[in-house]
Amino acid sequence: MHFLLLKIASSVGMGLVLKHADARGLPRLPVIRVNYAVAAVLAFFGALALRQTHLSLGTGLLGAVTGALFVAGLLCWSKTIEAAGLALSVVAMRTAIVVPVFLSVLLWRERPTALELAGSGVALAALGLVLAGVVRRAAPGDARPHRGNAPFWLAALFVVDGLVVTAAQVFRQELPQDENLPFQAIIFTSAFVLTSLLYWLRRQQVSRDALRFGGVLGAANLGNYLFLVLALSVLPGVVVYPVIAAGEVGLMAVAGIFIWRERLRPLSWAGIALAVLALVLIQLGRASGG
Numbered sequence: 105m106h107f108l109l110l111k112i113a114s115s116v117g118m119g120l121v122l123k124h125a126d127a128r129g130l131p132r133l134p135v136i137r138v139n140y141a142v143a144a145v146l147a148f149f150g151a152l153a154l155r156q157t158h159l160s161l162g163t164g165l166l167g168a169v170t171g172a173l174f175v176a177g178l179l180c181w182s183k184t185i186e187a188a189g190l191a192l193s194v195v196a197m198r199t200a201i202v203v204p205v206f207l208s209v210l211l212w213r214e215r216p217t218a219l220e221l222a223g224s225g226v227a228l229a230a231l232g233l234v235l236a237g238v239v240r241r242a243a244p245g246d247a248r249p250h251r252g253n254a255p256f257w258l259a260a261l262f263v264v265d266g267l268v269v270t271a272a273q274v275f276r277q278e279l280p281q282d283e284n285l286p287f288q289a290i291i292f293t294s295a296f297v298l299t300s301l302l303y304w305l306r307r308q309q310v311s312r313d314a315l316r317f318g319g320v321l322g323a324a325n326l327g328n329y330l331f332l333v334l335a336l337s338v339l340p341g342v343v344v345y346p347v348i349a350a351g352e353v354g355l356m357a358v359a360g361i362f363i364w365r366e367r368l369r370p371l372s373w374a375g376i377a378l379a380v381l382a383l384v385l386i387q388l389g390r391a392s393g394g
Contacts, residue, residue, distance in 0.1 A: 108339060111331035112351040117324040119356050122182050123190045123364060125317045132182045134310045136175070137299040138318025143326040144292035150330070151285035159286040163279050167287050170271040171294025175302075177264045184261045188238050188254040191360030192372060194353055195234050195379045196261040199227040201386055203266025204273045212277060219389030223382045230378035231262060237371025288326065349383030 125135050151157065184193040202224045208214040216224070238254045275287060332348070357376050360366040368376075 107331050107335040108347055110327065111335050112348060112355065114324045114327035114331055115348075115352050116355045116359065118321060118328060119181075119185070119190050119194060120359060120363075121317055121321045121324065122178075123185050123360075125313075125321075126182065126186050127364075128313065130311070130313055130317060132179060133299060133303055133306060134314035135318045135321060136178050136182070137296065137303050138310065138315055139178075139321035139325055140171075140174075140292050140296035140299055142319050142322025144289055144296050146323065146326045147285055147289040147292055150326075151289055154285060156282060156285045158280075159283060159290070160280060163275070163283045163287050164290055166271060166275060166279065167290025168294040170268065171291045171296075172298055173264065173268045173271060174291055174295045175298050177261070177268050180257065180261045180264050184254075184257040187257045189360050189366035190364060191357040191366055191368060191376065192234050192238055192254075192258065193261060194356040195230060195376055196258045197265045198349060198353055198383055199231045199379050200262045200264075200266035201269055201383065202227045203263070204270040205386065207270050208273060217389040219385050221389075223385030223387075223389060225382075226378050226385060227382035230375045230382055231258075233371045233375030233378060234258060237369040237373075237375060288330075292322075292326070349387055350380045353380050353383065 125132070181193060181197065184196065188196075205216060205220055205224055209216060235255045235258055238258060279287075335348075353376060361368065
């Protein structure tokens with residue numbers, strides 16, 4: 105059970121770090137670059153410790169592409185947190201599981217269960233409610249106006265995170281499962297190289313705050329995946345996935361509302377509630393179908 109709690113804590117921690125970095129006005133790129141450097145080093149030494157030293161060409165190529173998606177996703181998440189708030193950004197991220205469900209039908213001819221189909225419909229309804237009801241309340245003393253581009257960033261985050269989850273599905277379906285940590289090491293190394301290139305083009309400085317926030321974000325980023333694997337090694341998926349889904353959406357919503365004083369319209373509240381229901385239905389359907 106402690107692996108399950110650590111997985112939820114890692115995911116929530118990533119959101120809180122990004123939100124806090126945004127509140128301090130830190131440039132995103134240096135923080136994200138340091139994050140990937142830390143995560144790559146941790147994944148590399150983790151692979152050595154577990155003697156997962158083999159890396160096939162397919163895993164390497166998929167890892168490189170996924171690394172680029174990671175960069176796009178994290179930059180997009182950071183912008184979405186700024187525009188729409190922490191509570192609603194996680195709804196867009198987690199409902200993106202609909203994307204790999206549909207692609208699994210198209211690419212691998214999988215037959216979704218009734219629960220997966222119902223959950224996918226509810227997830228799309230949840231995203232629609234969030235897009236319709238999105239609003240941002242400035243923190244005390246912050247005179248910034250309402251962010252009118254919030255719906256765009258929520259939709260973009262939904263698409264990008266859906267592709268990230270799909271990449272994990274490709275790895276699970278097509279590539280050796282004993283290359284998990286090498287796969288993660290390639291992902292984070294690729295992401296670090298890409299953010300380093302962007303960093304060089306923009307010539308942004310890495311401050312002490314960027315090093316500190318990026319280091320914490322990198323450790324949480326790796327733990328977000330690693331603790332999921334460890335939780336699944338001791339608990340059945342029918343327990344792990346619904347608890348993670350409800351825990352992450354619920355806790356980030358609570359953090360956004362009570363820590364950062366984000367204001368939600370009734371439509372957004374309904375969207376959050378439907379998102380939790382949709383994720384539980386989809387993951388229960390996957391567990392029963394598997």
